[in-house]
Amino acid sequence: MDKERGIVFDIKEFAVFDGPGIRSTVFLKGCPLRCRWCHNPEGLLRQPQMLSPKEGPPRLCGQEWEAAALARRLIKDRDFYEFSGGGVTFSGGEPLWQWPFVRAVISGLGGIHTAVETSGYVPEAVFSEAMDVFDLVMLDIKSMDDEIHRAYTGSGNALVLAQAQRLIKGNTPFIIRLPLIPGVNDSLGNMEAVARFLEGVPRLLRVEMLPYHQTAGAKHQMTGLSYSPGFDTTRDPKAHVEPFKNRGIPVKIL
């Protein structure tokens, strides 16, 4: 199993936004969704690709790793993770798109805390299995409205909500993340709908809001993609926290 190979586009040490304690985050390449606001467009394609930054020479983005080698690369800093209650986070792209590889890497991590940041847009069987493996799942809910979800990510939200239901009924601690996109999903109505959906769930640690940053567009050029977000990128999104606070759900703006 440790001969599994995967494509990784970054390894970030001391990733402070990706779970508890001191962590390293692995960014896996490839994503089934096409969110218009995507902050990591270099993670969309599964295969390695050339990036052309504004300054400096073109560089290759995406490197093939053998699972055992990646596990060794991560576990070398085990002392930091254990001392601080941290660990390793898998992000992307959509990390569960490369689930057999990720699973193989985790098996080489000697039981340290692992977390995943996922869109949930993966087969239900994969998600179920992954839920049992990870110590913490961070799932995005981009919109409770199927039409809006489809319009801005390319796919409907049924699968995502089904995965959320799985988390709600399951035993894995989880965090729901809400990217806040101005005029798309930052309405009070959407927040009310999310909050109702999540009410009274013991394993839900908190809701995290990720306000849209105007810098998101900068990376698109490097990938050769045009950036046409289809929403007002100049206005700051609203962060309605009341629906969560009213229901006793911890909420945090990152």
Add this chain to the structure above:
Amino acid sequence: MTKRIAALKEYQWDKRHHAYRQPAPQVSGQYRKARLPDFERTAIRLNAALEAERPVLLPGELIAFTRTVPDLPMIFTQTEWEDIKARHTIHENGNVCNLSPGYAPVIAGGLLALKNQLTDSPYHQAMAMSIEAVLKLTKRYQALAKEQGDEALADTLARVPAQGARSFREALQSLRILHFAMWCEGNYHNTLGRFDQYMMPYLQKDLREGVLTEEGALELLEAFFLACNRDSDLYPGMQQGDNGQSMVLGGMTPEGRDGFNLLSRLCLTASKELRLIDPKINLRVNSQTPLEVFELGTELTRLGLGFPQYENDDVAIPGLVRLGYEEKDARDYTVAACWEFIIPGKGMDIPNIGALSFAGVVSDTLRAALPGAQNMDEVSRAVKEAIFARVGELVQGFKDIYIIPSPYMSLFFEGCLQKGRDISLGCEYNNYGLHGTGLATAADMLAAVEKEVFVEGLPVPVLFHALDQDFSGHEALRERLIKDSPKMGNDEDGADQYATSLLDIFSRAVEGHKNQRGGIFRAGTGSAMYYVWHGSELGATPDGRKKGDPLPANYAPSLNATLKGPLSLIKSFTKPDLSRVINGGPLTIEFSHALFRNEESIRKVAQLVMMFVRLGGHQLQLNTVNREQMLDAQKHPERHRNLIVRVWGWSGYFVELDKCYQDHIISRAQLGE
């Protein structure tokens, strides 16, 4: 921060007190003509300088004394000085500097108690004249306070520094005056040392007796900190901000207890509230120091103050003991202006007397030895010989040092008064320290040569040709050297093993050498400003660095290294046995301000520092920077007057730095973006 302190801060920030500054009166310089001994000239000049001072009280100030006559005439004529220079080694500008005076006994006992011990020997008379000069100016300040109706200040000045302080306020005022007069004697980089240790008894007494609350103590402390910033622009070292006003908090006491106390905490709070460059806070820690203390320190880091700088007792104390320092003295260590370990009241060490350019030695050695070398072992042997030879030359270079005597400063050092021997001639510890610059670049060069020449088979003449051409026409090779060779800082033994070995060689090379003052030589990992100097005189190097490019500051990765991140960086830089290179010199890490968008980052950064300590790091300084802000500050300095950065061992205002130092900080890797 109270309204009073806020108002005083604003007053000073607007430099309104600069209006009181005046040129020195045209004194005849009688002391220069009269063939007087040098120590007597210093005393006469101190007296003249303090007589020229014009007492001023700033609105609302609690701790008085403001410098109004910045200029100090030289005690020698130009001819005399040329003559001295011809016969002696002069360290820096020739004055006593970079010491940690023993304030505690003087604050406790008062200057008059010292004066009573003086005989009528000429040297003691110079000490007496200095004491009198300080007390005369204090009297004039006292009269002014009385005249302006500030009874509390007048009462304080009636007591100190003539007599021993009885309260926290008296102790702070006494320290302010004692410290103020050191600058007027011509001494510089006058550090504040273990402030929380020697001032705590006064605070404790006041709190016990109920004459002061913690809030009241914080206000007094902030008033003192403000006083430290009042004249510090007059005391530039190599750069504005390099004024040596370091302060050390926490750490083991000489008796072996943990010294972190309420006052340490209040100092961190004062610094956090004031957000000014002085005093420059150091925090002594060890592997048992609780997380909370590191979190308090990280609060300052988050503000971008560039301090606290951390010192690890677990490494520094045994390292100093190994060098021959008494254990109780080693436990009492403090830092000089930047980071060199020194002993308060006992050390006349000159910890920055010179520097070994690791990058220069390795570069030269590769030129000489690489063409004939069959393998890396031969190269390494040549490097070792070259370092021993270079250190051998360096230690021969500091003969017959002359330092301008300072009878007043000598009052703060053990034995000087009793023996009638000036501090400039030595004290209990008289060791010389050598910095080691460009370590990472040197290690990277060796790693690159190992990989490219001995593994990949790059012909040596091709490498040399590329270096001679400054990589022009050899861009692909340069790219490989930068991207594909191991770099120190990435937790790869390919480069780290060379750094470990270079430091080990350096520490062995200084062993056994004695200096003329009976002291030894200490090897270190600092760079001071040599990172710019040594870089500018060095051609292109095999790690891909171009001709003239600067070396990393202190103990840090090369500027061209692509770093994996803070975890690997700390792993790399804690591999060597740092207790053997305990002249000092911190690992320097730049964090992006974006890291601190997350409140949890305080705890996480604190944990990172704790791991550095547990892994055996000796010293660490952290910068929180914003590249865009720095670039904008270069274009619009007027908009960024309060932007603070850590330069090489001190925090200064970015807009006041020479451009080469600004550019260096901008080009350092920012982690946590």
